[in-house]
Amino acid sequence: MSNTKSRVALVKTDDRKKGVKASLRALKINPVKGKDVLIKPNFNTADVTPGSTHNDTLVALVEEIWEMGARSISVGERSYPPTRDVLEQKGVLPILNKLNAKVIDFDDLDSKDWVLFKPKKSHWSNGFRVARPILDSECLISTCCLKTHQYGGIFTLSLKLHVGVVPASRHGYEYMQELHGSPHQRKMIAEINEPFTPALVILDGIDAFVDGGPMTGKRAKGRVFLASTDRVALDAVGVAILKLLGSNENIMKPKIFEQEQIARAVELGLGASSPSEIEVIPADDKSQDDRDRVLEILKKG
Numbered sequence: 001m002s003n004t005k006s007r008v009a010l011v012k013t014d015d016r017k018k019g020v021k022a023s024l025r026a027l028k029i030n031p032v033k034g035k036d037v038l039i040k041p042n043f044n045t046a047d048v049t050p051g052s053t054h055n056d057t058l059v060a061l062v063e064e065i066w067e068m069g070a071r072s073i074s075v076g077e078r079s080y081p082p083t084r085d086v087l088e089q090k091g092v093l094p095i096l097n098k099l100n101a102k103v104i105d106f107d108d109l110d111s112k113d114w115v116l117f118k119p120k121k122s123h124w125s126n127g128f129r130v131a132r133p134i135l136d137s138e139c140l141i142s143t144c145c146l147k148t149h150q151y152g153g154i155f156t157l158s159l160k161l162h163v164g165v166v167p168a169s170r171h172g173y174e175y176m177q178e179l180h181g182s183p184h185q186r187k188m189i190a191e192i193n194e195p196f197t198p199a200l201v202i203l204d205g206i207d208a209f210v211d212g213g214p215m216t217g218k219r220a221k222g223r224v225f226l227a228s229t230d231r232v233a234l235d236a237v238g239v240a241i242l243k244l245l246g247s248n249e250n251i252m253k254p255k256i257f258e259q260e261q262i263a264r265a266v267e268l269g270l271g272a273s274s275p276s277e278i279e280v281i282p283a284d285d286k287s288q289d290d291r292d293r294v295l296e297i298l299k300k301g
Helices: 016-027 055-067 083-090 092-098 132-136 158-165 175-181 185-192 231-245 260-267 285-298
Strands: 006-012 036-040 072-077 102-105 114-117 128-131 139-149 200-212 217-221 224-228 278-282
Touching: 006 016, 006 231, 006 285, 016 055, 016 200, 016 224, 016 278, 036 055, 036 132, 036 158, 055 072, 055 092, 055 139, 055 200, 072 083, 072 132, 083 092, 083 102, 092 102, 114 132, 128 132, 128 185, 139 158, 139 231, 158 185, 158 231, 158 260, 175 185, 185 260, 200 231, 224 231, 231 260, 231 278, 231 285, 278 285
Parallel strands: 006 278, 036 072, 036 139, 072 102, 139 200
Antiparallel strands: 006 224, 114 128, 200 217, 200 224
């Protein structure tokens, strides 16, 4: 990484509309103006937030991106059950239609639109495929939740969110079986992120799972939103917040940058490589105390 620090905006809030707007404004950037924007939400299932992206968060994000001058907005996803079923259960299809946002159901992609990658020194046995809309996106925005992952991931923030750009077994590939059956699962999660780079990542941490997850779990009130252009920095701050809330031993014991997802992402050059390379920005005076507490935990590594 360069000498420029990765900036993570932090907003203390119980209001999702404010969280989206204030976190993006705090970064003082506009990567969406005049661009075709693709949003990747957390719609792995239709479970109640933080099991999935809250509809209010998605609406606020779409509205804010339009306000920032996007040329077009699409929402793209591959869910664990059939994606269309999840979108219908969430009730987002009429909402997105009203907001003039297109839906790209990755289940509908042709086989040629699942693009194969075989990175060197990958922990995937024969590489993996990525949905072409992700790769072709002029401006990718990812929005994740704040939660632990009981099935080997340990946590599911922005890096883990992107497992949803890889096909499920119903597409004729066994990548999810390989991922969840591997002792290298957390490294493989990071490796999925290598072929593409989001322009923005937004984390809704108003509600959190501090144990269990990703669909259901032990709940806590995080009352926070994060935004960053750096997936690694955002995940590091997210793990620090889980530590602050009091989580399971897989979160509490290891140092943040020793977590395998983060360590492998650093090896791949995907973002900040240490706490010293991250600047956590409070969006307003009300967010300052939370920022200070999170930063104290983050600095311990």
